Amino acid sequence: MECVTAPEPTGASVRLRPEIAALPPYRQGRPAPDDGYKLSSNENPHEPLPGVAEAVAATLPEINRYPDATALVLRERLAERFGVTPDEVLVGAGSVSLLAQFIAAAAGPGDEVIYSWRSFEAYPGLVTVAGATSVRVPNRPDHGHDLDAMAAAITDRTRVVIVCSPNNPTGMLVTAGEFEAFMARVPSDLLVLLxxxxxxxxxxxxxxxxRTLIGRYPNLVILRTFSKAYGLAGLRVGYAIGPEPILDAxxxxxxxxxxTAASTAAALASLEPAAEAELLDRVEVIARRREAVHTALLAQGWPVPGAHGxxxxxxxxxATTTVAERLFDAGLVTRAFPPEGIRISIGEPESVDTLLRILEELVPGSQERHPA
Structure with a gap:
């Protein structure tokens, strides 16, 4: 029998888009130690509601079948809630997936996408993958969006503007008045993603x-998710509300x-009145915990901006890397963005005491105030 010898590798590499080859992949937060807390991914620390878990389990016998590609039942439920038609609702695999869809639909090579920076770390990659160019407008000194500067950055090449409120990772929000003034300066044919x-x-x-802006602007799309408040980060389901022609694109x-069918079932179960009331009670607990941590850090002397997520x-x-490693050594995994700052998710109540104890030792200038 003739022996076939595999060809020697030539050393030539596959030709890839250079901007993609140079693009760093999205980095998840590293796992927490067994006795620690993961505060790096803005996850909801509460376990799924029993009814939601049961709804997911009920989809298991049909995982050999494709799901409803349009998530029609969920779109109908959301449409009723927001006072729109089901065709004005788009469901996707998390809001980041929807962001990718809208950017790809509106922007390509030679086009620009404007967003504040620092903001959600996925924005630059999504723009690059679409073949477009990012225009990053620096945050204000208070870490919020500079909407005047963003409006001034719009050119004939601009195809998309992203406004993130509350802004991830800085926590600052955009007020209703600021946003309305911004929209008054934006061309009506320029896609705005809120x-x-x-x-x-x-x-x-x-x-x-x-929700108060629906129907007011023909170029505005609102993006929301079930990942955070509803605790479904592991199932990836988000939604967009906006004009039908934009959503169709x-x-x-x-x-x-x-x-998936599981994510749709979980979202529908989460919108049932009793379940949603319990989930929003949990959100209130997290919001109160956030306010307590924010107040404590200000009292310690940390210059933390407003916190609204x-x-x-x-x-x-x-000092970002040093502080993040010190927190990690204490069992707290956070998301560091050297050399700017650290985003710390509000997690289990047991994590708060450790967080505040370590950070009190690291307040800028603390060594001068409390010499050894």
């Missing part, structure tokens, strides 16, 4: 709320069948 992944945690009466860019932003500057 990313409200943390809206349920907001307790500030002046905050922008996409985003539907055309979607990976088929991205929303389920996390705190710690502007640690050049």
């Amino acid at each position: 990313d409200e992944a943390y809206i349920e945690f907001v307790r500030h009466e002046d905050s922008v709320d996409g 985003a539907r055309a860019t979607a990976i088929p069948l991205g929303v 389920n996390f705190i932003w710690l502007p640690t500057g050049e």
Whole structure:
């Protein structure tokens, strides 16, 4: 029998887009030690409701079948809630998946996408994958969006503007007045994405709320998610509300069948009145815990900005890596963004005492105030 010898490798590599080859992959937070706490991913620390877990389990006998590609029942439920038609609702595999769809639908090579920076770390990658160019507008000194500067950055090449409120990772929100003034300066044919992944945690009466803006702007899409407040991060289900033609364009860019039957069932179960009331009670607990941590850090002397999500932003500057490692050694995994700061999710109550104890030792200038 003739022996076939495999060809020697030539050393040539597959030709890839250079901007993609150079793009760092999205980095998840590292796992927490067994006796520690994961405060790096803005997850909801509460376990799933029994009814939600039962709804997910009920889909198991049919995992050999494809799910409803349009998540119609969930879209109908959301449409009723927001006073729109089901065709004005788009469900996707988390709000980040929807962001990718809208960016791909509107922007390509030679186009620009504007967003505040620092903001959600996935934005730059999503823009690059679409072939477009990012225009990062620096945050204000208080770590909030500079909407005037963002409006001034719009050019003929701009195709998308992303506004994140509350802003991840800095926690600052955009007020309703600020957003309306911004929209008055934005061309009506420029797509604006209002990313409200943390809206349920907001307790500030002046905050922008996409629900009040539905139908007012022909170029506005609102993005929300079940990952945070509803505790379904592991199932990946988010939704968008906006004009049907824009949503149809985003539907055309979607990976088929991205929303599973399990995620749809979990979202529907979470919207049942009794379940949702319990989930929102949990959100209130997290919001109160966030306020307590924020107040304590201010009292310690940390220059923390306003906190309106389920996390705190710690502007640690050049000390970011040092502080993050110190917290890790104490069993707290956080998300560090050297050399700017650290995002700390509001997690289990047991984590708070450790967090405040360690950070009190690391307050900028504490060594001068409390010499050894």
